[in-house]
Amino acid sequence: xxxxxxxxxxxxxxxxxxxxxxxxxxxxxxxxxxxxxxxxxxxxxxxxxxxxxxxxxxxxxxxxxxxxxxxxxxxxxxxxxxxxxxxxxxxxxxxxxxxxxxxxxxxxxxxxxxxxxxxxxxxxxxxxxxxxxxxxxxxxxxxxxxxxxxxxxxxxxxxxxxxxxxxxxxxxxx
Amino acid sequence: xxxxxxxxxxxxxxxxxxxxxxxxxxxxxxxxxxxxxxxxxxxxxxxxxxxxxxxxxxxxxxxxxxxxxxxxxxxxxxxxxxxxxxxxxxxxxxxxxxxxxxxxxxxxxxxxxxxxxxxxxxxxxxxxxxxxxxxxxxxxxxxxxxxxxxxxxxxxxxxxxxxxxxxxxxxxxxxxxxxxxxxxxxxxxxxxxxxxxxxxxxxxxxxxxxxxxxxxxxxxxxxxxxxxxxxxxxxxxxxxxxxxxxxxxxxxxxxxxxxxxxxxxxxxxxxxxxxxxxxxxxxxx
Numbered sequence: 001x002x003x004x005x006x007x008x009x010x011x012x013x014x015x016x017x018x019x020x021x022x023x024x025x026x027x028x029x030x031x032x033x034x035x036x037x038x039x040x041x042x043x044x045x046x047x048x049x050x051x052x053x054x055x056x057x058x059x060x061x062x063x064x065x066x067x068x069x070x071x072x073x074x075x076x077x078x079x080x081x082x083x084x085x086x087x088x089x090x091x092x093x094x095x096x097x098x099x100x101x102x103x104x105x106x107x108x109x110x111x112x113x114x115x116x117x118x119x120x121x122x123x124x125x126x127x128x129x130x131x132x133x134x135x136x137x138x139x140x141x142x143x144x145x146x147x148x149x150x151x152x153x154x155x156x157x158x159x160x161x162x163x164x165x166x167x168x169x170x171x172x173x174x
Numbered sequence: 175x176x177x178x179x180x181x182x183x184x185x186x187x188x189x190x191x192x193x194x195x196x197x198x199x200x201x202x203x204x205x206x207x208x209x210x211x212x213x214x215x216x217x218x219x220x221x222x223x224x225x226x227x228x229x230x231x232x233x234x235x236x237x238x239x240x241x242x243x244x245x246x247x248x249x250x251x252x253x254x255x256x257x258x259x260x261x262x263x264x265x266x267x268x269x270x271x272x273x274x275x276x277x278x279x280x281x282x283x284x285x286x287x288x289x290x291x292x293x294x295x296x297x298x299x300x301x302x303x304x305x306x307x308x309x310x311x312x313x314x315x316x317x318x319x320x321x322x323x324x325x326x327x328x329x330x331x332x333x334x335x336x337x338x339x340x341x342x343x344x345x346x347x348x349x350x351x352x353x354x355x356x357x358x359x360x361x362x363x364x365x366x367x368x369x370x371x372x373x374x375x376x377x378x379x380x381x382x383x384x385x386x387x388x389x390x391x392x393x394x395x396x397x398x399x400x401x402x403x404x405x406x407x408x409x410x411x412x413x414x415x416x417x418x419x420x421x422x423x424x425x426x427x428x429x430x431x432x433x434x435x436x437x438x439x440x441x442x443x444x445x446x447x448x449x450x451x452x453x454x455x456x457x458x459x
Binding site for chain 2: 019020023027028029031032033034035036040042043046047048050053067084085086088090108112113115116117119120130131134135162165166169
């Protein structure tokens with residue numbers, strides 16, 4: 001019996017179990033996606049994406065579309081959150097003098113940190129494209145769907161993002 | 175760009191994203207929280223946006239409750255608290271040992287144990303026992319480093335960092351001195367501008383989770399016994415005349431201000447098991 005064949009009441013019941021399976025399969029990766037895209041509270045973003053998915057019966061009745069919906073939602077929510085933080089920062093007065101001296105400890109930096117910092121310096125679209133491609137191993141088409149752009153644009157963002165990273169790390173001429 | 179250079183950067187990026195992406199914490203009650211959110215939408219209440227105001231408090235409370243369940247009942251730990259599975263008890267003082275408070279040796283005895291450790295006079299195989307005796311707390315941000323709350327003769331308290339360096343143990347004061355009479359203290363580690371930040375401290379009241387709120391709105395949450403970036407190690411120990419205190423250390427998190435080199439300011443909240451703020455500390459760099 002396909003999900004489409006079920007009546008409304010049954011569909012809701014099944015939706016819950018489908019959502020739970022999706023959650024088990026995708027939640028950690030989506031938390032990582034939100035974090036890598038720069039969300040300050042990646043879990044909050046991922047949880048909201050699942051909560052919204054449950055509100056969309058249509059997506060759940062076709063479970064195969066749910067991962068794409070979740071990825072796109074995480075991208076959108078992270079984008080909105082970062083925009084909100086930027087606005088808050090613009091509105092806030094200059095920070096006050098420190099209340100008290102604090103300890104300074106130089107922490108070890110792992111080798112990959114440089115790359116992550118360089119990633120942070122890319123344009124929003126390049127960063128999204130690279131994270132979707134290399135963190136979630138998506139195809140050009142899937143990257144494009146998550147970003148809501150054409151496949152050609154996604155490919156361009158990935159290519160330019162890689163080139164920009166290489167420049168930032170001093171590995172290629174301008 | 176050459177094909178080889180592109181491949182190199184792709185591989186490096188894949189690895190960096192894997193390491194970074196897997197470092198984000200996942201709450202044990204995440205599924206429950208999703209269901210609660212979805213339920214709030216289904217019962218006809220307004221679901222507009224992400225309810226940033228209500229979310230953090232509820233979330234912190236939920237995480238805290240879980241952390242405390244783990245803390246108070248060691249058998250809830252993976253493997254019955256015996257150390258298998260997730261490494262909740264990796265350090266000399268792990269969350270499972272939080273209740274009742276670990277009674278530290280009397281001041282002269284503790285001082286002697288610490289002095290022996292720091293002088294390298296404790297054989298490596300005895301270190302674990304000595305660290306446990308001191309109520310040392312594992313640093314979630316660095317392997318082979320522990321924090322020890324040391325009470326000075328004056329009654330002041332200072333947190334020291336003990337690191338293994340081969341056969342030797344290096345001991346350095348990690349925080350400023352918390353004067354006698356202070357019921358809690360939080361030390362902030364972090365530089366000006368973008369970089370890693372972490373917090374270490376103690377509190378007389380039991381605490382179960384923490385929240386750093388930067389002045390620009392960035393929030394970071396930590397929970398005792400949490401995992402990944404939200405990890406904090408906590409333990410309840412009895413320190414000399416001070417009595418029982420909870421000592422804690424958070425995992426390092428990366429913070430980026432709007433401009434590199436800009437002054438960093440914010441508030442670090444201590445929350446109890448009910449998610450209530452029981453301490454607020456300004457930090458700045």
